[in-house]
Amino acid sequence: MAAAALQAQRLFLTPSTTSSSLTTRPPRRTRTTAAPCRAGPSGVQTTTASSIPADGGIKLDWIDVTTSTTTSAGSPRAAADRSTTAVIDKLRAVAEAAADRAEMHDIIGRQRDNWNHLLLHSTNSLTLAASVMAALAPAAPGTGAVAASAGVLLATAAVTMAAVNRIQPSQLAEEQRNATRLWRQLERDVRATLELRRDDAADAQDAMDRVLALDAAYPLPLLPGMLEKFPKAVEPARWWPRRRPQQQQPAKSTTRSRSFGSRRGVSTSTGNGNGWSQELEEELRGLLRVLRAKDEHQYLKVGKLVLAVNRGLAVAGPALAGTAAVAAAFIGTGGDGAASTSAWASGAAVACGALAACVNTVEHGGQLGMLFELLRNCAGFYRKVQEDIEAVLGEADVERRENGEVFRTKVALLLGRDAAELRQFRRMASASVKDEDIKDYAGKLF
Numbered sequence: 001m002a003a004a005a006l007q008a009q010r011l012f013l014t015p016s017t018t019s020s021s022l023t024t025r026p027p028r029r030t031r032t033t034a035a036p037c038r039a040g041p042s043g044v045q046t047t048t049a050s051s052i053p054a055d056g057g058i059k060l061d062w063i064d065v066t067t068s069t070t071t072s073a074g075s076p077r078a079a080a081d082r083s084t085t086a087v088i089d090k091l092r093a094v095a096e097a098a099a100d101r102a103e104m105h106d107i108i109g110r111q112r113d114n115w116n117h118l119l120l121h122s123t124n125s126l127t128l129a130a131s132v133m134a135a136l137a138p139a140a141p142g143t144g145a146v147a148a149s150a151g152v153l154l155a156t157a158a159v160t161m162a163a164v165n166r167i168q169p170s171q172l173a174e175e176q177r178n179a180t181r182l183w184r185q186l187e188r189d190v191r192a193t194l195e196l197r198r199d200d201a202a203d204a205q206d207a208m209d210r211v212l213a214l215d216a217a218y219p220l221p222l223l224p225g226m227l228e229k230f231p232k233a234v235e236p237a238r239w240w241p242r243r244r245p246q247q248q249q250p251a252k253s254t255t256r257s258r259s260f261g262s263r264r265g266v267s268t269s270t271g272n273g274n275g276w277s278q279e280l281e282e283e284l285r286g287l288l289r290v291l292r293a294k295d296e297h298q299y300l301k302v303g304k305l306v307l308a309v310n311r312g313l314a315v316a317g318p319a320l321a322g323t324a325a326v327a328a329a330f331i332g333t334g335g336d337g338a339a340s341t342s343a344w345a346s347g348a349a350v351a352c353g354a355l356a357a358c359v360n361t362v363e364h365g366g367q368l369g370m371l372f373e374l375l376r377n378c379a380g381f382y383r384k385v386q387e388d389i390e391a392v393l394g395e396a397d398v399e400r401r402e403n404g405e406v407f408r409t410k411v412a413l414l415l416g417r418d419a420a421e422l423r424q425f426r427r428m429a430s431a432s433v434k435d436e437d438i439k440d441y442a443g444k445l446f
Contacts, residue, residue, distance in 0.1 A: 083199075083201075084199040087199045087200070087201055087203070087204050088194065088199055090204040090207075090208070091190050091193060091194055091203065091204055091207060092194065094186075094190050094204070094207040094208065094211060095187050095190040095191055095194070097211060098183050098184070098186045098187035098190065098211070099183075099184075099187050101179075101183045101211075101214070101215075102179075102180050102183035102184045102187065104220060105176045105177075105179040105180040105183060105218065105220070106176070106180045108176050108220065109172075109173050109175075109176025109177050109179075109180060110173075112169050112172040112173045112176060113169070113170075113173040115169040115172075115173075116169035116170045116173060116364060116367070119160065119164045119169060119364070120164075120360065120361070120364045120365055122160070123157055123160045123161055123164065123357075123360055124357045124360060124361060126153050126154075126156055126157040126160070127153075127154065127157040127321060127324075127353050127354075127356050127357040127360070128353070128354070128357055129153060130149075130150045130151075130153030130154040130157065130324070130325075130328070130349075130353055131150075131154075131324070131349065131350045131353030131354055131357075133146055133147075133149055133150035133153070134147070134150040134154075134324070134327075134328050134331065134346050134349035134350050134353065135346055135349075135350045137150060137328075137331045137332065137342070137346055138331060138332070138342040138343055138346050143331065143332035143342070144332050146331075147328055147329070147331035147332050148328075148329075150328040150331070150349065151325050151326075151328035151329050152325075154321055154322075154324045154325035154328055154349065154353055155321075155322070155325040157321045157325075157353075157356065158318045158321035158322040158324075158325060158356075159318075161317045161318040161321055161356070161360055162318040164364065165313075165314035165315075165317060165318065165363070166229070166314075167222065167226065167229070168229045168310075168369035169364070169369075170364060170367035170368075170369045170370035171229060171369030171370055171372060171373045172222075172226075172369075173370065174369075174370040174373040174374055174377075175218050175227065175373055176218070178218065178237075178239075178373075178377050179214065179217075179218035179239075182214055182218075182239055183214060186207070186210055186211070186214065189207075190207050193207075206241075209241035210240065210241055212241070213238070213239055213240055213241040214239050217237060217238060217239035218239065229369065230307065230310075230311050230314070231307075234300055234303045234304050234307060234376070235300075235376075236296065236299075236300065236376060236379035236380035236382070236383040237373075237376040237377045237379070237380035238380055238383070239380065240384055240387075243387075243391065273398040273399070273404075274398045274399050274401060274403055274404060275403040275404030275405040275406065275407075276398040276401065276404035277404070279423075279426065280404050280408060281393060282426045282429045283408075283422045283423060283425055283426045283429075284389050284392075284393060284408075284411070284422075285393065285428075285429040286425035286426050286427065286428030286429035286430075287389065287411070287422060287425040287428070287442055288386055288389050288390065288393075289425075289428050289429065289435075289438075290425055290428055290438055290440070290441070290442040291382050291385060291386050291389075291442045291443075292386060293435040293438055294438055294440075294441050294442065295382045295441050295442050295443050296379050296382045296383055296386070298441070299375050299376075299378045299379040299382070299446075300375075300379050302375055303372055303375035303376055303379065306368055306371050306372045306375060307372050309368060310363065310368040310369060310372060313359050313362060313363040313368070314363065316359050317356050317359040317360045317363060318356075320352045320353075320355045320356035320359060321352070321353065321356040323348070323352045324348070324349045324350075324351075324352035324353040324356060325349075327345045327346075327348035327349040327352060328345065328346075328349040329345075330342075330344075330345035331345045331346050331349065333345075378446045381414075381446065382442075382443060385411065385414055385415070388411075389411065392407055405419075408422060414445070415442055415443045415444060415445060416443060416444035416445030417444055424440075425442070
């Protein structure tokens with residue numbers, strides 16, 4: 001019975017469901033009077049009834065493509081993208097060049113340091129060997145041959161000393177070491193700029209200026225292009241580009257910034273104005289004065305002294321070796337007083353040769369050229385700190401400066417001090433304090 005009831009239910013429901021689905025479908029209507037419109041370049045256009053499909057659908061035979069999101073090659077957006085890509089490519093090229101320069105300076109620096117050691121020992125060996133031969137020449141069987149050999153060795157030592165003193169290998173090695181450090185610093189700065197995705201053209205130009213300044217400060221070729229080893233005037237080394245005229249603004253050590261004299265709502269005791277305050281400016285102006293009067297002046301003063309000593313030794317070494325060579329030529333010559341003449345000439349050759357070896361050891365073993373270059377670089381370091389402070393204080397609007405507390409921390413780290421220690425230089429900004437009254441130095445790092 002259950003099966004019979006289920007079959008009857010199916011027979012009852014199927015026709016009704018089918019009929020309901022047929023009856024609920026809406027009848028097709030043909031639109032003959034309405035005319036859909038479409039947008040065209042000349043305005044709104046109507047469509048005639050004959051162009052409507054038979055099924056009542058609407059055919060869109062025209063599409064406006066002026067609102068496409070794709071960027072054409074000549075659009076401003078495409079030009080901006082090309083400019084950004086060019087700036088990034090320039091920065092990458094500078095980074096690669098800086099890395100390559102650093103590697104080159106490192107290799108050349110090692111080579112020139114080897115020059116210093118090899119030439120020092122070779123020249124001393126020649127000089128001492130020739131001095132021994134000159135001492136033994138009067139008593140040797142072949143006096144003339146021994147004396148001639150001693151003279152040739154001493155003359156060779158004199159020429160070698162003159163050449164080595166001209167190029168100063170220890171100073172060349174110090175130049176390359178410092179250049180390697182600065183090129184690596186430039187590479188790190190450019191890589192950091194790329195990581196921050198800064199695509200400012202000024203950053204690329206600044207990086208190029210730094211490349212050219214470093215190439216000029218520490219040249220790779222030995223001859224020509226080598227830096228003057230015995231300059232007439234001692235100046236701080238400069239490896240950073242000079243500021244352009246539009247970026248230079250006067251900054252006097254005793255003039256207050258206009259930013260705190262004219263701005264309202266900026267506290268002079270706290271760093272509410274982008275981290276700047278009147279007290280912080282006075283600290284930096286006092287620090288600027290101490291850097292100029294004490295630190296830079298002290299390194300230039302010692303540099304002049306070292307340069308004078310090095311110049312004297314550079315002349316004395318070849319002169320003594322040449323004198324010994326001339327004295328060796330008189331060994332074994334003369335008439336009746338040949339013995340006394342040979343003894344005198346031998347003694348002079350031995351004494352001058354020994355002194356020449358001592359002078360050469362002091363000059364190149366003590367690396368006076370490297371010491372002079374180190375003093376120049378230290379003076380240049382303090383000169384750069386001065387120019388950075390002047391550039392920041394020269395900007396009248398504190399909002400356009402670097403954050404005051406951050407800049408203060410950077411300066412303190414460069415000088416090897418704690419940021420709180422800079423407060424002691426505030427009184428140095430006063431005009432009542434004379435340069436002679438300043439006893440302390442600003443830098444503790446060098």
